[in-house]
Amino acid sequence: xxxxxxxxxxxxxxxxxxxxxxxxxxxxxxxxxxIQYIVVKSKTKKRAVPQSLLVYDAAQVxxxxxxNLVVEATNDxxxxxxxxxNALLRRxxxxxxxxxxxxxxxxxxxxxxxQTNTPFLYEAAVAASIPVLQTLDRYFAYEKxxxxxxxxxxxxxxxxxxxxxxGLSFNEALLLAQQAGFAEADPSSDVDGWDAAYKLTLxxxxxxxxxxDPAAVLRFSIRNLSRADxxxxxxxxxxxxxxxxxxxxxxxxxxxxxPTLVPxxxxxxxxxxxxxxxxxDFPFNGPWFTAGKGAGSLPTxxxxxxxxxxxxxxxxxxRYTHLPVLSLSPLANDVSLELLLAGDDADFPADFxxxxxxxxxxxxxxxVRRGWLVLPELQKWxxxxxxxxxxxxxxxxxxxxxxxxxxxxxxxxxxxxxxxxV
Ligand SMILES: NC(=O)c1ccc[n+]([C@@H]2O[C@H](COP(=O)([O-])OP(=O)(O)OC[C@H]3O[C@@H](n4cnc5c(N)ncnc54)[C@H](OP(=O)(O)O)[C@@H]3O)[C@@H](O)[C@H]2O)c1
Numbered sequence: 001x002x003x004x005x006x007x008x009x010x011x012x013x014x015x016x017x018x019x020x021x022x023x024x025x026x027x028x029x030x031x032x033x034x035i036q037y038i039v040v041k042s043k044t045k046k047r048a049v050p051q052s053l054l055v056y057d058a059a060q061v062x063x064x065x066x067x068n069l070v071v072e073a074t075n076d077x078x079x080x081x082x083x084x085x086n087a088l089l090r091r092x093x094x095x096x097x098x099x100x101x102x103x104x105x106x107x108x109x110x111x112x113x114x115q116t117n118t119p120f121l122y123e124a125a126v127a128a129s130i131p132v133l134q135t136l137d138r139y140f141a142y143e144k145x146x147x148x149x150x151x152x153x154x155x156x157x158x159x160x161x162x163x164x165x166x167g168l169s170f171n172e173a174l175l176l177a178q179q180a181g182f183a184e185a186d187p188s189s190d191v192d193g194w195d196a197a198y199k200l201t202l203x204x205x206x207x208x209x210x211x212x213d214p215a216a217v218l219r220f221s222i223r224n225l226s227r228a229d230x231x232x233x234x235x236x237x238x239x240x241x242x243x244x245x246x247x248x249x250x251x252x253x254x255x256x257x258x259p260t261l262v263p264x265x266x267x268x269x270x271x272x273x274x275x276x277x278x279x280x281d282f283p284f285n286g287p288w289f290t291a292g293k294g295a296g297s298l299p300t301x302x303x304x305x306x307x308x309x310x311x312x313x314x315x316x317x318x319r320y321t322h323l324p325v326l327s328l329s330p331l332a333n334d335v336s337l338e339l340l341l342a343g344d345d346a347d348f349p350a351d352f353x354x355x356x357x358x359x360x361x362x363x364x365x366x367x368v369r370r371g372w373l374v375l376p377e378l379q380k381w382x383x384x385x386x387x388x389x390x391x392x393x394x395x396x397x398x399x400x401x402x403x404x405x406x407x408x409x410x411x412x413x414x415x416x417x418x419x420x421x422v
Contacts, residue, residue, distance in 0.1 A: 005034040007312055010061040012039045012083050013073035014047060017097045017124065020301025021071060021308075022049055028305065032312045033069070037061050062086060069311065071304060072096040081105050088112045088120060093315075095307040097124035097300055100189070103198035103214040106205060111326055119317040121307040126199045127152060127276045129299035130292040131306070133318070136206040140282065141321040147281040148207045149245035152199040154274035154295040155183045155190035156222055156242040160259075161272040163230055164239055170225055182274050182295070193219035193242065193257035200244040200255055207280065208246065209322025210253045216331045217244075218256040218379055224391040225259060228342065228364035233261055233393070235363055239269040240393065249400050252332035254375060258394040261340075333375035338397040342366045343390035352381060372399065 011018055018038070025033065038053045039061060047054065061067055070087040072094060074080050080101035087094045089112065096102060102109060102122050113120035123133045151157050155177055162173040174191070177183035189195045197217040204210045222242055233240050243260035246253055262268040267289065271277040276294025281287055293299035310316040336355065341348075342362065348369075357371025373381075385392060 007033040007069045008036040008066045009069045010037045010067045011071045014038050014040050016297045017073040017300045020297030021304040024301050024305045070094045077101040088116050088118050091116050091118045093119040093311050096122045099125035099198040103201040123307050124300050124303035126202050128294045128303055133206050137318050143282050145207050145280040145282045147247045150278040151241050151271050151276050152196040152244045153190050158182045158274045160240050192221040196244040196257040208253050211328055212331050220258050220392050222259050224389050229391050232362045239264045241268050249332045249334045251334045254332045254335045260394045334401040336372045336374045336399045338372050338395040340393040341369045347388035347390050
């Protein structure tokens with residue numbers, strides 16, 4: 001009887017994810033899969049793996065024809081892209097966790113996977129332990145949602161739930177997140193919404209069949225949020241979460257990542273600490289809500305292992321049933337959002353206008369403006385408002401525009417409100 005494992009893996013990266021995957025694979029005692037190489041950078045770090053598996057030069061892997069599965073878990077987006085590309089060009093199936101690399105090079109990598117007829121799976125890249133891509137790909141292959149998104153970044157959720165539960169300032173909560181290992185020394189990818197935008201880009205492809213540039217997703221940082229925002233949210237019976245959301249509009253798909261008011265103690269408002277949650281609205285199926293661990297060694301390692309198992313048992317490839325043409329599409333902007341903006345008058349540009357707005361003084365004595373802004377206007381002012389220290393909260397209410405004129409000016413008569421602040 002031939003007992004040689006069918007799959008010989010080259011694992012790139014042995015950090016949080018790589019080590020988690022390695023430990024789980026060992027524990028699984030799989031007879032189909034064995035690790036041939038572990039490629040890392042540092043020769044001096046202590047490792048909890050057999051020394052004989054470690055290599056420091058990827059060339060050694062590419063020269064070995066026995067390697068027939070690549071697991072990519074590095075923290076360098078350019079290196080990750082090169083590794084995935086190299087593997088696919090050699091028709092070696094790839095499992096990756098690297099959302100930044102995948103989202104930024106999505107068109108390229110999906111095309112290469114199709115051209116070479118080689119599976120490329122990346123469940124771990126979206127919400128770690130929550131099996132969202134495979135569910136969309138299999139179960140919802142013939143039903144597109146009208147809206148999708150949720151809490152896709154564990155670091156910011158940890159920070160926001162510490163602000164809410166313990167009354168901490170943003171900086172105090174960030175420090176705790178860094179001490180707990182949830183936030184990096186440079187937290188900008190998480191707190192400025194980039195990480196969630198990469199994940200939303202992957203969701204957009206699998207849920208809606210839209211391939212967008214992650215830089216086109218509208219983002220506002222959580223850096224300017226303070227205790228005063230927590231008090232303001234509490235007054236409305238709400239919690240604050242960084243919510244990534246895509247909705248189908250008359251012109252296409254609109255996507256944003258914004259600090260958002262959600263009902264306290266319900267739905268996304270129940271998601272605390274580093275957990276993630278996803279919310280979909282399907283036309284026939286109705287709503288689908290799912291939550292789980294969005295980061296960490298074992299949850300993410302487990303998602304990688306499940307992709308490996310699907311490759312081994314089914315030679316599974318994503319079907320991308322909603323993707324008509326493999327090319328980048330612009331995101332739509334025919335939507336207005338209702339916002340709460342807190343800052344001094346001097347923080348706002350002279351020609352900044354909210355539609356249907358009013359001002360009030362919040363419980364902390366700040367002047368708050370509440371009103372509507374169409375997406376292109378919001379996009380225009382985001383950087384300036386962020387820099388001025390203005391805090392921005394999306395109330396959750398949005399309006400779809402009937403006409404192009406209304407979409408461009410944002411001052412048309414309010415159209416049908418399809419989402420109340422929830
Ligand atoms: N951490 C999570 O919970 C999580 C969740 C979902 C997705 N992800 C994604 O998964 C990937 C890995 O994250 P991580 O948290 O495991 O990162 P990490 O703990 O910082 O580890 C990164 C690993 O990559 C190795 N590496 C860097 N450049 C390399 C190269 N050119 N060739 C080979 N190895 C290289 C490093 O080598 P050395 O050990 O020698 O430094 C290290 O072992 C990232 O893209 C991340 O965004 C992470």
